[in-house]
Amino acid sequence: MLAFILRRIASAAGVMLTVAFLAFLIFRFVGDPVDMMLNEQATQEQRDALRERLGLNDSFLIQYGKFVARAAHGDFGISFRNQQDVSTLIGERFPATLELVLVATALSLIIGIPLGVITAIYRRSVLAETVQFASIVGVSLPSFALGIFLILLFSVKLGWLPAFGRGETVDIGFWSTGLLTSSGRRALILPSITLALFQITLVLRLVRAEMLETLRTDFIKFARARGLPNWIIYFRHGLRNCLMPVITITGMQIGNLIAFALITETVFQWPGMGMLFIQAVTFVDIPVMAAYLVIVSFIFVALNTVVDLLYGFVDPRLRAKGAMGASHAAA
Amino acid sequence: MRPLKSTLFAAAAALLLAAPASAATLKWGAPRDIASLDPYSFGETFTLSVLNHVYEGLVRYDANLKIEPALAERWEIVEPTVWRFHLRKGVKFHNGADFTSDDVIASLKRVSHDTSPLKGNLPAYKDSRKVDDYTVDIVLNAPYPLLLNDLTNIFIFDKDWLVTNNAELPTDSAKGVEGYPTHNANGTGPFKVESRRPDAKTVFVENKNWWDKKKHNIDRIELIPIASAPTRVAALLSGEINFTNVAPLQDLARLEQAEGVKVLQTTELRTVFFALNMRDKLFESDIKDRNPFKDKRVREALYYAINIDQMQKRAMRGLSRNTGAIVAPAIPGYSADMEPRLAFDADKAKKLLADAGYPNGFEFSFVCSTDSYTNEEELCQAAVSMWSRAGLKPQLSSGPRTIQNPKRVRGDFDVTTLGWANEPMIDAYSLLVQVLHSKTGTAGVFNWGGWGNATIDDLTDKSASELDQAKRIAMMNQALKIARDDVMFIPLHQQPMAWAARTDVTNIVQLSDNKARHWLTTMK
Numbered sequence: 001m002l003a004f005i006l007r008r009i010a011s012a013a014g015v016m017l018t019v020a021f022l023a024f025l026i027f028r029f030v031g032d033p034v035d036m037m038l039n040e041q042a043t044q045e046q047r048d049a050l051r052e053r054l055g056l057n058d059s060f061l062i063q064y065g066k067f068v069a070r071a072a073h074g075d076f077g078i079s080f081r082n083q084q085d086v087s088t089l090i091g092e093r094f095p096a097t098l099e100l101v102l103v104a105t106a107l108s109l110i111i112g113i114p115l116g117v118i119t120a121i122y123r124r125s126v127l128a129e130t131v132q133f134a135s136i137v138g139v140s141l142p143s144f145a146l147g148i149f150l151i152l153l154f155s156v157k158l159g160w161l162p163a164f165g166r167g168e169t170v171d172i173g174f175w176s177t178g179l180l181t182s183s184g185r186r187a188l189i190l191p192s193i194t195l196a197l198f199q200i201t202l203v204l205r206l207v208r209a210e211m212l213e214t215l216r217t218d219f220i221k222f223a224r225a226r227g228l229p230n231w232i233i234y235f236r237h238g239l240r241n242c243l244m245p246v247i248t249i250t251g252m253q254i255g256n257l258i259a260f261a262l263i264t265e266t267v268f269q270w271p272g273m274g275m276l277f278i279q280a281v282t283f284v285d286i287p288v289m290a291a292y293l294v295i296v297s298f299i300f301v302a303l304n305t306v307v308d309l310l311y312g313f314v315d316p317r318l319r320a321k322g323a324m325g326a327s328h329a330a331a
Numbered sequence: 332m333r334p335l336k337s338t339l340f341a342a343a344a345a346l347l348l349a350a351p352a353s354a355a356t357l358k359w360g361a362p363r364d365i366a367s368l369d370p371y372s373f374g375e376t377f378t379l380s381v382l383n384h385v386y387e388g389l390v391r392y393d394a395n396l397k398i399e400p401a402l403a404e405r406w407e408i409v410e411p412t413v414w415r416f417h418l419r420k421g422v423k424f425h426n427g428a429d430f431t432s433d434d435v436i437a438s439l440k441r442v443s444h445d446t447s448p449l450k451g452n453l454p455a456y457k458d459s460r461k462v463d464d465y466t467v468d469i470v471l472n473a474p475y476p477l478l479l480n481d482l483t484n485i486f487i488f489d490k491d492w493l494v495t496n497n498a499e500l501p502t503d504s505a506k507g508v509e510g511y512p513t514h515n516a517n518g519t520g521p522f523k524v525e526s527r528r529p530d531a532k533t534v535f536v537e538n539k540n541w542w543d544k545k546k547h548n549i550d551r552i553e554l555i556p557i558a559s560a561p562t563r564v565a566a567l568l569s570g571e572i573n574f575t576n577v578a579p580l581q582d583l584a585r586l587e588q589a590e591g592v593k594v595l596q597t598t599e600l601r602t603v604f605f606a607l608n609m610r611d612k613l614f615e616s617d618i619k620d621r622n623p624f625k626d627k628r629v630r631e632a633l634y635y636a637i638n639i640d641q642m643q644k645r646a647m648r649g650l651s652r653n654t655g656a657i658v659a660p661a662i663p664g665y666s667a668d669m670e671p672r673l674a675f676d677a678d679k680a681k682k683l684l685a686d687a688g689y690p691n692g693f694e695f696s697f698v699c700s701t702d703s704y705t706n707e708e709e710l711c712q713a714a715v716s717m718w719s720r721a722g723l724k725p726q727l728s729s730g731p732r733t734i735q736n737p738k739r740v741r742g743d744f745d746v747t748t749l750g751w752a753n754e755p756m757i758d759a760y761s762l763l764v765q766v767l768h769s770k771t772g773t774a775g776v777f778n779w780g781g782w783g784n785a786t787i788d789d790l791t792d793k794s795a796s797e798l799d800q801a802k803r804i805a806m807m808n809q810a811l812k813i814a815r816d817d818v819m820f821i822p823l824h825q826q827p828m829a830w831a832a833r834t835d836v837t838n839i840v841q842l843s844d845n846k847a848r849h850w851l852t853t854m855k
Contacts, residue, residue: 031733035740037504039374040765041755042451043773049445053505070507077507082529083372085509092529148561155569163566164557165531269557271530278558279363279530284733287507 005305012301017068019297023290024064032056033080033284054080067290076291081283086291090273095176096166097265097272101257103192105250108199113246115200116207117239120215123208131204138201147194147267154190162187164269191268195261199253206249210242217241244311251307255300355854356551357836359847360563360572364530364556369512370486371441371501374448376754379484380846381554384535385425386486386518389416389435390479394840394851396661396757398479402430402487402519411474411798412457418465422542424489425516425523432467435459437490437499439469447501452755453481454773474796476803480756492517521545521850522552530556547850567592567831573854574839576847578831580648580706591834598652598825599845600659601752603704605633605714605821608695608745609782615696615726615745624695624745628687630818633746634673636680636721637714637821646709650827657751657762657811657822661843664759664807669815672822680721692722695745699727700735704750705826711748739779747779750826754844759807763791767814782819786810 034051051057055066070077076086119128155163167183169176178184214220215238223233262274269275273292280288361381366373370382383391389403403416422430436459442449443456455475460468471478493499493512502510516524519542522535535552555572557563560579566572568589578586578594587594607624608614623629639653656669684692699711708729718725725746728735739747753761768774768791769783790810797803814820828845840851 029734031731032737032740035736036733037373038448038451039376039755040751040777041454041761042374042448042776043454044770044776045773046451047776050448050505053446053503055505075507078502078504078509080504081366081373083367083369083502083504083510083513084529088509089529144559148565151562151565155571156565159569163569163571164562165555267559267562269530269555269559269562271528275530275558282731282733 008301008305012298012305015301016294016297020067020071020290020294021064023293024060024067027063027286027289028060030281030286030289031284033286036283037080071291071294077287079280079288080285081279081288082285086287089276089288090291090295091174092176093271093273093276096178096270097258097261097274099177099179100188100191100195100264100270100272101254101261103188104196104199104257105254107192107196108203109246109250111196112200112203113207113239116204117211117234119204120208120211121234123212132208135201135204138197141197143194143198143263144267146197147190147264150190150194151267161190163190166271191264191270194267195257195264199257202249202253203246206246207239207242210245211238214238214241247310248307251303251310255296255303258299259296355549356553357549357574357849357852357854358553358555358572359849360555360557360566360575362556362560362563362575362577363558365533365554367513368516368524368527368533369502369510371447371449372510372513374451376752376846379486379755382486382516382518383520383846384522384552384849385516385520385524386488387520388485388487389418389482391483392757392842392844394842396842396844398483402435406479408798409468411796412471414469414471414478415462416467416469418467419542420465422519423540424492424519425538426489426492428489428491428517430487430489430519431464432461433464433490434487435467436461437493438485438487441488441493441499441501442485444501446503446505449485449501452484455481474798476795476798476800477756477758477760480758484755486518488512489517521547525551543850545850547852549849549852549854552849567833570833573833573836574847575831576845578829580650580827580829583648583650583829583831586831593832593834595830595832595839595841596650597828597841597843598650598659599752599828600661600754600757600843601704601750601826602654602657602659603710603748603750603823603826604657605746605823606749606780607633607782607820608742608780609819610742610780613693613695613745614743615694617694617724623687623689623693626687627818628683629689630821631673632680632683632687632721633718633723634818634821635676635683636717636723637823638675638677638717639672639823640675642710642713642717643824646706646713647824647827648706650829651705651824652827653824655815655822657814657820658753658759659825659843662753662757662759662762663804664763664811666808669811673818677721684722690722692724694724694726696743697725697727698735698738698744698747699729700732700748701729703732703736704748705828707748710823742779742781744779749777749779749820751777752844757844759811760791760794763787763807763810764795767791767810767819784813784817787813 034047038047055063078084079086079089115131119131122128151163154161165187166178167187168181169178169184170180178188223237261272262278265272265274266278277292365378365381366375370379370386387401389401390398391401393399402419404419406414406416409415418432439459443453455471457472458470462468496511498511502513521538521541523538525534525536527533533554537550557566563575564582567575583594586592609624611622613622643649643651643653654670655672656665658665699707701708711727715725715727738744751762751766764774766777767783767787769788770778787810790806794803794806830841832839835855837855838853840848
């Protein structure tokens, strides 16, 4: 177990180093931050001096080396645009994004799993067909369009929910949460639905496919022959055997959602990491971009590890063999 | 920094109190957040214009963009290079400290330090000396007529506050250490900072001890960045914000029809024009051995081929102000006789090209971005089709400003868009020295294509030390006319700007510098 975790930490470090390397390789092509930092009145001399002081004239290997050396001490520098500590900046935004992503994930499971089971059991009914059809719409609807539509309906037309922002937040230590105030909870509704829709349809289709598969297997037939009530067959025996890929996909998707919440965040002015990253790209804020990419890659690796650990709890066979980190090719 | 308010109890209390406290709250939805609370942190007009509610300069622009006293009551030129400022007495900073000449000197030192991003806004500054507690001499490195213009944007800090918080020097992004003024503010202005959450909300409350006669009736300003334009419009329609300083042009019609919303639309100081590569060869062309743009007839052909009315209608939704000048009317140096354009004439364009020896046109690279200027992409596409009709073969390259601007700076273009607002000094000298002047010394930073000539350089340099305002403006006017007569650029228009507010905001002053001045705003 310890060896497994150590191996994982080593591979996480490797991934982060590689991501940072690629990032610095690309940064030469993202534009000139100095052009953004100084206004039109600055002289060429001032521009050159700033470029030199920021180390932008160094080769990318040197810039990369300096970044890694400082990052190893937990120092990501300060943002070119905000002049704020990059780690604080990201730390401040992370709770907003994570809260949004977790609520969206919860929504997708709470709605997606039962719908998946139902559409599998009653797969020829009108209801199941309708849900199936709606899920195709859900997969193909771009999230910014959905977000704007929800804003127009619930904020402008009906005036029920806020169009943007997080509402009032409460600080608990370094963590800021919107879950403890009513305005914070209300502000969560539209963005989390927007972010969750794709995820709901994904879970739904996955559960449905797995259920159909499972319901055809012999042990379900035996269960029926034993005269077990239907709900036990479906939910205890059937559904449980479908959960493995759902866990995998959900775990992986949390990383994706964190990384790609930026569209939802932009539409709803959600002060999360995605907004921060978009802004960093706009202003060529290299310290923020570099730190963001490294941290997101770390989150991906961490989630992978957690998913692998969870496998052991769900599937006793893996636990018995001690084969943690078994491939999740099922995904 | 976390605002103190956001503890559990305070948040609950705030919810209870929220309803009556919203008497005159201006909820200002902006397309992006301010960069920092430190006005010397990032050379951005928008950030400065917001922080002007908290910090003030020695002088400021009035409602007609004329300079008027602010923290300085009066001033005189004691020697050509020494200006004496008499400071206003009885002014207090938000923390209660008195405003004196030490504060002015500390602020000037901070802004003109080598690591200050705003150093370029005070180019002539050499030193400052204390005469007494309320008198300061500013020493310049040469006679310089635009000191007051520059000082409108140099905001004054409290010296003791800077010293206590170890912030006498500007925050240096290269050093990577945060500065105290990034998160805290202590100015003399009409509003105080109450709390700030970057990208979410910055709250300003009225400074009840402001020295000036109060014209506004606002208790509280909440600056709420909303980057997505449709969301910003929705928030205005639903009443979640009651003012925005950028109303998207494509939504103006809708906003005007909406109940409870009004649109304030005009054109800004920024004039947009096409600039040409004037070096010996074109950057990307089928003509390798020479530069056709050196022939005035070719430049005229490019000009005649532009159907500006159509461009205005198609690309700018009819909201821009077409012009034949490269500075806006409000800019000293402008004169009305610069206004007429070379009227659109496609046949004449073709004929001029043929006369110049290019009956079949030629290829050239056309570098545009999508976000430097209003509707820039549409603008450039319109130009491409107009030039193509005249027989030219423009090769359009378009992309985000961060990618395209380095190409412009390197001179990797034959034609490019260029817009100049002449801010913050609001004087044609800005355009002349930064754009038209040849790249010599500190001048001509934006002379990307090697345009200009010796007479323009000479007039610009002379105007820089001419203290007689009338003579100085005549020189700038002459320089601009030389550029115009030589068709050095192809002027297009002043870009449109649009604000929108809900009707409970009864009066807003909107000037062509596109800065909101809410100390002049009244609400119902």
